[in-house]
Amino acid sequence: MVGELTWRKRLLGLWVPLALFYVVALFPFTWMAATSLKTNAELYNPKAGPLSIQHPSLVHYISLLQETNFLTWVANTMLVAVVATGISLLLGTMLAYPLARMRFRGAPLLAITVAITYLVPQSLLFVPMADLIGRLKLGNTLSAVMLTYPTLLVPFIAWLLMGYFKTVPKELEEQALIDGASRWRAMTRVILPLCMPGFISAGIFAFTLAQNEFLYALLFLSRSDVRTVPIGVVGELIRGDAFYWGQLMAGALLGSVPVALIYSFFVKYYVAGLTAGAVKG
């Protein structure tokens, strides 16, 4: 009797709510997958249910790969995201370390400025950015977005890492200094290796942000062969009021595969990093 009761409680208190969240979270993906696997005739048939597939076919995937530059977009996105994340991790560490570890005049002010810079949205900055990129003659090159993404990513990464650096005990570093290490050596050999989970989670966040970034990519990349996945898919599969739903959904699904892979591999660090940054505010 008791066993049955707890089993029931577990079912009602844990599994049913969990299942609800699961369904809510995965519902868009199910719809995406179902849409991308249907033929056009079935897709535009008002009598067919949106989630049922009668004649599964890969026709949209094939036309996505053959008629658009989808693979080029994927390669562009990966390149841009990796380079932008690399630059931002380097600069972000250089910004976060002194703010978290050293005492100097104006440090608190600078720390708040970093948070504020992170919160100033792209939609406010895009006009001057477009002007700048135009003057530098970087339009339609991947360097344009590689250079502008760090403006979003550096404050974000620095802000996350500041929280993480503060969780590493100061004594470790002091001990290295007493043992005769220089400040640089204490930092690179003692503190930074301990912060690996912080770097990994900040890197994943930044990578995802860089991959999903929309406004700057839309502004600076108008030629098809330099576009990133979101811009390419939206720009070439929505023509005026005509949505090519099957190919759109195929592109969206394929485009979300890399992020899903990265997240599933690093989810442990990701969660740790999330709490480390969040508590600092």
Added chain:
Amino acid sequence: MPSLLPVIFIVTTFSVILTFFDFQLVYVLTGGGPANSTHLMATYAYSLSMGAGQMGLGSAVALSMVPVLGLLLVLLTWYVRKD
């Protein structure tokens, strides 16, 4: 709850800022149409400065978001400083 309050406050402020300055959702779904009825500030600034080529007017629309942002940031800074 009381000990969660700072986090809730910060998350709410962030969410307000992100929603207020949202661009891509509106741009992809409606593009501001029909007849400019679904524009947010960001998409309106974009369509003025890039679509219509009126850079000055677009910048003005974008800059008119600054007071709201400033208010939110002052609130946030004040709150973080307090504790």
